[in-house]
Amino acid sequence: MDDKKTLLVVEDDPGLQKQFKWGFENCQVVLAGDREEAITALRRFNPAVVTLDLGLPPDPANASEGLQTLQDILQLAPSTKVIVVTGNDDRENAIQAVALGAYDFYHKPVDLEILNLIIDRAFQLNQLEKEKQQLQQKSKEPLAGIIAACEKMQKLSRMVEKIAPTQVTALLLGESGTGKEVFAKAIHQLSDRAEKRFVAVNCAAIPENLLESELFGYEKGAFTGAVKQTKGKIEYAHGGTFFLDEIGDLPFPLQAKLLRFIQERTIERLGGRGEIAVDVRIICATHQDIQSLIEAGRFREDLYYRISEMALTIPPLREREGDAIVIARALLRRFSEQNNKKITGFTKEAAQAIENFSWPGNIRQLENKIKRAVIMSDGVNISLEDLDMDLGESKEQLPFNLKQVREIAETAAIQRALAYCDNNITNTAKLLGVTRPTLYSLFNKYGIEV
Structure with a gap:
């Protein structure tokens, strides 16, 4: 019998067990007399629907064991439809069971005809939910600029879709080369600020003595060489999105000024006295462990809580199963077009090497390898020699069989x-x-x- 028509009956009364066993002809009925047997049967048979008597041993007079069984079932298999079967004087516990996640409840004495209708409806709902989930899975599209096939990245993409329309401040975490700026741009493109500017500043790329004026701007005469009033990058991003990359490298003295801006949404230019209101969506990113920086006294804890209203961790390429070759093919098409090459794919050995290499430099390293290979290749397929790789560099190969x-x-x-x-x-x-x-x-x- 198909798993979706398997019914688990959790009941300690032998008479009712027998009645249930022969009363549901359209189902494969699996019986359990206590919580331990119920969980074992759940793991083994994966039933779509469960009927559960709340009065289970070792304390059949109370509902505590039955309610705990309900919670255990829903923790292991959240999509399972649990129908609680109770006595007429046990309405309060039945309502509590529904509050804990039970699909429905039914009072004893059992009328098999009515209970059959409830069970059939539960099976139908379970099947509809499965079909909806399958349709949603098929319809998943990666975000603009993001090439991903693995489940981790799909979940991350769904998170981006949820937070993008909001004004929440996001913190993107991940190793160098994982695509943090690509995700920041995706958040911007899906927001209501998409038509406005996306302004990015890399805190690690600008000397400390210039970073403050780069961020906040300056007035004429603020310092030697300040011959005119100049807007900072924050002010320049007004109405759009401001992306502060490698915020872990932000100098400690500047962190207090950035914190005040995030709280008040106003800035003061260097040499200025007036406050300027700025409306921007703030996204930050870093490859560093912020908690370690806080413990070392190099990063303000209050600033961390301000920038991490929503934190997203982007996995390294080595943890994105199946993504390396997918990204490699997309990069191959791009670089082949840019270099007027007619390269159609990879040799079997080259594809195997790409798929199994650990890629410590992540997508940035993969991009460099593919670009080099396109330039060096003389054939229609990229070879191991073109990639300047060998199978010895690969981690243990996973079988396709x-x-x-x-x-x-x-x-x-x-x-x-x-x-x-x-x-x-x-x-x-x-x-x-x-x-x-x-x-x-x-x-x-x-x-x-x-």
């Missing part, structure tokens, strides 16, 4: 479960959601010794 991938994953999962359960076979089987005979069969299949 599904059987091999499954064997690797199952072996790792079994070994983790054994370690977690201190080599207790019964507990390991329960944790993995399989029977003891099945687990022994897997031990023999993969040569695992306990």
Whole structure:
């Protein structure tokens, strides 16, 4: 029977168990008499719908065990539809169960015809939610300028879409070369400030003695060489987005002035006396560990809380499974066009090297490799020689054969479960959601010794 039609009945009364077992002919009924059995069955059968009696042993007179079972089920499988079955005098606990996340409740004595209708409706809703989720997954489009296929980046893109229309101050964290400025521009493009300026300043690229005037501007005569009034980058970004890159390198004396600007949204030019109101969306970024800088006394803690109303961590390329080759192909098309080359792809060995290399320099390093390869290539495909790489530089190659991938994953999962359960076979089987005979069969299949 299909998993989506599996019904888990959590009930300690043998008579009701029998009644439920034969009363739901359209479902594969799995029975559990207590919380431990229910969780084991949940892991093993992955039911779409659960009926749950709140009065479970060891305390059947109260609802505490049943409510805890409900919470455990929803924590392990949030999409599961749990129908609480209670006594007529237990309405308060039924309402509490719904507040905790139960789909519906039904009072005893059980009328199988009515309960069947509730269960069928729960199955239908579960299926509709799955179909909606599948459609949303298919319709996902990466943000402008962001090339991504892995789930981590897709989730990050969804976060960007949510925060972009707001005025929240965002802090982008990640190693150098991961694309923090690309994400900042994506936030700007999706905001209501998209038609206004996007102004970026790199705190690490400007000498400390010039950075203040670069940010806040200056009046004529403010210092030697100040021959005219000049707007700063913050003021220049009025109405748009101001991106402060590598804020971890911002000199400590300037941090207080930036904090005041973020709080008051006004600036004073060097040599000036009047306050100037500036309306900007602020986005900051750094590759440094801000908490470590705070502990070392190099970064103001109050400024950190102001700039990190929403913090997004961009993963390095080595953690973005499958993205390296996708990005490489996009870069190949761009550089081939720029250099008037007719290069169509990569050799098998070159693609393997790109996919498996750790890329410590992230996308910036990959970009340099592809640009070099396009210039050096004389054929229609980029080779290992063109990339100036070899397979020895690659990390351990992952297989593409599904059987091999499954064997690797199952072996790792079994070994983790054994370690977690201190080599207790019964507990390991329960944790993995399989029977003891099945687990022994897997031990023999993969040569695992306990």
